[in-house]
Amino acid sequence: MLCGFKCNSVTFPATAQGWLRGLAGRVNRTFLLANISFLFLFSGCTKDFQKRSSLQEIRLLTLEASPLAVGPGEHLTVKRVLYVPSGESVETESWSFCPVSLGSSFAYQCAIDACVTELTPNDDQESVTFVPFDLAIACLQSLSESGVILGDVSGDSGSNGQKTAEFIKISIIHRFEAASGFKGVSVKELPQYFQAVPTGVNSPPVIESVSINGSAVTPGGSLAFTRSELVVEVVVNAASTESYFDQNTEVPELEEVTISFRSSRGAWEVDRRSGLETRNVLSFEEESEPVTELTIWLVVRDGRGGQSAFGPITLEKQAP
């Protein structure tokens, strides 16, 4: 049976290993990923999991940082946007900071455990504000003592031939535990500059307008609907997207925003859609129970750390 790409994340042992390993006779592994994808089309299907877009339990939607890059002595505020379904509550919540993590390959493990700093939330209990540079410097000093010299993506070399760092990528970890026992860990990374932050580094994208079945909606607003599907149209403020200089390829690039669609009921046509003006459809045909009320959240991301949530939008079903 052909099942296509219904499955979510698929892991095969060693699937990715060696895909570039070998040359002129040992290069065929480059093709492995594509081949696996192809073979997967003919493989046995797996069950349909709960979709990413389906809000069934507490879900962290965004970690919105302001600013998106910090300089020495600058304050950083990170705000979490949580979706908490009715009947559920957050039992515990905590924040921590790591100036140098090993990245996703090592589950964002902090390079030096001693550098992990617990952060105190602000009064709103939704955000933290701190000066990461101070915490980072303390950590770097300890790294330096252990012989590690941080690098520089700009390519400038120091006097001893080694690169000096222009910035490091710092991590903010958010943890929560729901009353039901459900736990979540989230991470946000952003650059910490050692000099003043260059101008125009990044700013978060902003959703300009949202309309559902042709009716404009606002965050926190509600809307009545009668049809078995909702047509959601999202317009992102073009001015909030920007071009940037790709440090890797050294060519200017334009941000490509992606909208993540989330809802407590129904099934979206797709979970994500790219573009400044996007359209998605939420249908309820496969719902086991009649839909009377649902919540929609929209999150826009620029792929460079900028993100902002739009919601909640409450929709109530009315008889046609």
Add this chain to the structure above:
Amino acid sequence: MVVFVMLARVLKPFGLLVPFLGFVTNLGIAFAQEDLQSADGAEQKAQNQGADRPLTLAKPPALLEGRDAVLPGETKFPQPEMVVELKLEIDSLGEVTEIRVVKSAGVVFDTAAKEAVSFFKFTPAILSNGESTAITIFYRMVITEPPPPPPPPVQLKVRLLERGTRKPLGNVPVVLKLGPDVLFEAMTGNDGWVELRGLPGSPLLLARPIAHESLEETLELRADEVLELVFYLQETSNAFRSYIRGRRVKREVTKRVIPREQILLIAGTQGDTLKVIENLPGTNRTQFSGGDLVLRGANPGDSLVLLEGHEIPLIYHFGGLRSAFNSAFVDSLNFVPSNFGSEFGRATGGVVEVKVRDLDSEVFRGNIDFNLYDAGFALEGPLKDDWTMGGAFHRSYIDTILPAVFPEDAAISFNTAPRYYDYQFIAAKKFNQYDQARFMFFGSLDRLKFLFKDPGDDPAVRGDLTARTMFHKIQASYRSRYTSGIEQNTSIQSGVTAINFQLGPSFFFNLNVKDIDFRNQITIPILEQLKLRGGLDIRFFHVNISLNSPRPPQEGTNRIPTSTQEKTFLTQRLDSISPGAFIEFAWKPAEGFEIVPSLRFDYYQDIDFIAFDPRFLARWRITEDGQLAFGLGLYQRPTDPWESDPIFGTPALKPERSLHLSMGYEHTLPMGFELETSIFHKWLDRIVGNGVTSFFDQNAERYVNSGEGRVYGAEVLLRFNPISSLSGWLAYSFSRSLRRDREGEMERPFDFDQPHNLTFVTSWKATTGWIFGARIRLLSGNPDTPIVSSIYNADADVFVPVFGGNNSARLDAFFQIDLRADYIWTFETWKLNLYLDIQNATNRKNQEGWSYNYDFRERDVVSGLPLLPILGLKGEW
């Protein structure tokens, strides 16, 4: 008194005159009373002409004209030579005036002799006074029996060919009988031809070739007519052709030579020669049988895939669907899972070498085949001046099928669906039995392109995914053998290889390689017991690499979302030369005992490293049927270009290294069984891995020689051919392959560590036309790294898995039965083969991995291919 005897030889075959052979006077050979009388007469006459001075014979007569005796055609000779002695009266003019038989040989011979002599003319006899005179002489005529008549003209030329394949049936006795009498008997030559000579009539032609139907044909032969007949005889014995060829000389402890004929009917291979590799002990299975070559626990990139001694970039299309070199031209596979000879280097795993067969120099042959996913053809035949030529082409048509069956609402759509092709062109010339040259031009292309309509699980995965692997190679080789026993092989291969992978606008990997490989190998027998082998193995390549992608993963690294990884951009051109040389002594100090020490040298320019690899092999034939082998050797493998790249990688790396130790025992058993066993151990070190600190420190070494490992195990291969129609093998391997990524870490299983691997393969030629095959495999599941939790990356909107112990879990065991049935219609000059190859006949859901939900809290088994019947048709002529 002078006596003359004249001899003449007359040959008279069946009444035909033959040239007069001789009439030389022969003095003093024979004497008779009549001689004296004739002399007296001449003397008397002389006295009458001059009383005071007696006359004497001054000059005897000499034969001027002779003639052969003519005998009736049916004359029988009692003896080979019949002698008739005659008394001739010759007048003064030299004419024969009277003939009398002095000694008879029989009426027939006497008459013939007299008749012949009557035409004789002589010079007159001359007396001492100068006058001519009449004279009487004795003449001894020898009539010799003529030789047997020359054979009648060839009346019949017969050729025996195997029906369907047109293969000549040589060394077959052929008899021409007329009633109970055998008129003629001869053997066919290697080309199947035999010439028969017979008389006009209706003789019976008989031939009984082994394992083929008999020939009994009544012929109508006419005088002065030459018949040329070709008979196509059906193979009848249900026997497979000789599967296991004569044991080749092995240099390796374990070397399995798999002839092509043995492979074509193996279930699950679709008649693909190269796909048999996965059925041999020492081969680990990869996901979906995805085409990676894992030999005795070695990483895929650590083994060599060679075509006549030169590396080829791709062995299979699309991860194992079809081999990239057409099976039609494959002679055999040499499979050496470890401890390979010093002629090969730059690898720490094993070697699979594809040997190309000699093309047919007698007739034009070809085949066309097509099945569920591809079609192709192959042609070959002789040309002028001992040249042979062949060509083949394969192309898939998955690209036309997939769009039809793929749901329209799927998350992806195929723009240019999976497509592959490969081609081969071969030309060869045999100059003589010692020298031959071959040229090959071959290539392959795999292309996949599809569009992710919207960002999927990973926002970075969107847009067009394009993957292309392509190579085009040309190879020229010359083999010469000298009468002194010296043998030399020289070959050069050059071409281009391109690998392109692009995902959306931002991720790409492009690798273009132009390379030249040169090999020269010479074998010199120094003494009867000592042979020297040495050669050069030089590689030059120009690499053009550009990438903008996450860091290429190493063995043992787990998959994480692309969008959460740091991208690396690199564009680089590299020129690198890697000269290699080897020398090997094969010494037989005693009968059945051989030791082979060897040394290989390689220089890796990328990392400026000289590698010396000493290797040693010993073989001992313990009994007539049993042989023991032992091997120990060092193997090194250069780093990949990006690993040692000055910008992207670490130039100070050293080559990965492995020490191989293996022992093998082979025994030929009764009833057509053969047993091969081996045990092995490999120590690995200097394995290139990621430098951990490089993930946050750009000054840190990105790659380090921090890994080490060990592989050990045992293998058993039992081949069987107890009856002529049944053949196959049973293979079992136990092996463990373990790695330690860096000092202080726990040892973990290798990505494809499979402790148990049991494979049974058989083919049975049931009746004429029907062939059945089966393959049963039972293997340990591959290691798996469990996911214990996940972290939400709010920037990328993906969950990043948090892994448990690396490869600390294992997938379910793999069990699969493949079946195959062939029916072959055999026509006189061609065959049509309809086959059904059923993969996973029990439709077992073998686990190939896990499928997770978006946050890795739920998972389900990803199973391999379901029951997949592949119907194919192949025509051969």
